[in-house]
Amino acid sequence: MDQGTIYMGVDVSATAVKAALVNAEGEIYEITQEAIGDDPDAILDGICRSIERLRERASEHHWPIRSVGVGVPGLVNVQTQRVEAAPNLPALVKVDVTEAIAERVRCPVLIENDANMAAYGEFVCGAARGRANVIYIAVGTGIGAGLICEGQLYRGALGFAGEFGHTTVDPDGLPCRCGNRGCLETIASGPNIVRRARERLFRDRSSSLSRLAVPGKGELTPERIAAEALNGDDFSLMILEQTGKWIGIAVANVLNLLNLDMVVLGGGVMAAGELLLNPIIAEVKRRAFTAMVAHCEIVASLLGGQAGVIGSAMLARDTFR
Ligand SMILES: [Zn+2]
Structure with missing residues (x-):
């Protein structure tokens, strides 16, 4: 079965990381979730572990991942791609999430506020x-x-x-x-x-x-x-x-x-x-x-708890088109 191009969407909340492989129509092929604590290294590890796991799944199926979108609960500076404030997950401000993820995946990475990602998901396919x-x-x-x-x-x-x-x-x-x-x-x-x-x-x-x-x-x-x-x-x-x-x-x-x-x-x-x-x-x-x-x-x-991962994948798709 030809799956076409695949997009990865990641949704980081105050307590968990959810990540999914999504096709060009916004349908989820694979989804993972794991709990995280409020420690900068643990959060980054959690995010990267989820991405790594899905990358392995994608490569087993020979699905090429075009881009990764990551929604985070904070204020993301659109120019610098840094998190400048995150009242519900302060540790995010201390680390360069974009760089840490980009080092691990060989494709474009987009960081955006989590609610913006979910809004985009509902707008595109919800x-x-x-x-x-x-x-x-x-x-x-x-x-x-x-x-x-x-x-x-x-x-x-x-x-x-x-x-x-x-x-x-x-x-x-x-x-x-x-x-x-x-x-x-x-x-x-x-x-x-x-x-x-x-x-x-x-x-x-x-x-x-x-x-x-x-x-x-x-x-x-x-x-x-x-x-x-x-x-x-x-x-x-x-x-x-x-x-x-x-x-x-x-x-x-x-x-x-x-x-x-x-x-x-x-x-x-x-x-x-x-x-x-x-x-x-x-x-x-x-x-x-x-x-x-x-x-x-x-x-x-309409997308419920999956609005974040779907929106993240779709916004990255449309940003790096
Ligand atoms: Zn307030």
């Missing part, structure tokens, strides 16, 4: 295919976003555009790892959903989650909250509804600013599905211009 003006928002350990403007990935002056999670939504809110206070991320990211739930559960013991509110007594996670909400737990539903409201405020601002065709929501926290999506849509309707809301579809990601 929920936003055929749309020209799109924001993709990933709600997970952090909150990232990538923008497609007029059919192109919008990077801004330095390549840092799309830091949606660091939009101020509460002027007197908690300090954020970016240095600001009251960022959306300090309220609506996975760890902060858990923090808010835990704080309230100490006061309200009626929820089926209250036994998990005490540290050490089982694990309280965003997935757990979503599962309890699906089971009809009022407290969990209320936490998701409030989270959706905060995200919706920030989305309404972006919509009024950019007049988008589509908002795509992804990331681990979106496993809650409509229980989170519906309150987001309701809040956007309440706040943004009616005509802009009527035009804009607000949907869940």
Whole structure:
């Protein structure tokens, strides 16, 4: 079977490296995942191990790898290809990821912000295919976003555009790892959903989650909250509804600013599905211009957890065409 040219996509998150071999149509042939710690050498080793493993698989099948795209959770300088800030994985700033990877693979390597990569994936072969003006928002350990403007990935002056999670939504809110206070991320990211739930559960013991509110007594996670909400737990539903409201405020601002065709929501926290999506849509309707809301579809990601690897492979494909 002729597989044509193959592209490698790598998605580095705060906790794991995912890597995939993807064909020119964005279909995944092979995918690997491994956990990483926050130590510069360990991260680089993890990334390179994943790449090496897939290179071996590709050569077994005689699939030529044309390029490698690597999405990282940080601000990537488009000129220097260096990570200049990474609040959720600070070790990335200390190493030259591009050079370390380029040394190991004999093909072009592109480093880009992880949410930009996922946005590109949804744009090329996911929920936003055929749309020209799109924001993709990933709600997970952090909150990232990538923008497609007029059919192109919008990077801004330095390549840092799309830091949606660091939009101020509460002027007197908690300090954020970016240095600001009251960022959306300090309220609506996975760890902060858990923090808010835990704080309230100490006061309200009626929820089926209250036994998990005490540290050490089982694990309280965003997935757990979503599962309890699906089971009809009022407290969990209320936490998701409030989270959706905060995200919706920030989305309404972006919509009024950019007049988008589509908002795509992804990331681990979106496993809650409509229980989170519906309150987001309701809040956007309440706040943004009616005509802009009527035009804009607000949907869940189609590629899910694979948007990052697919987008990374596809952006590298189109960059080194
Ligand atoms: Zn921030």
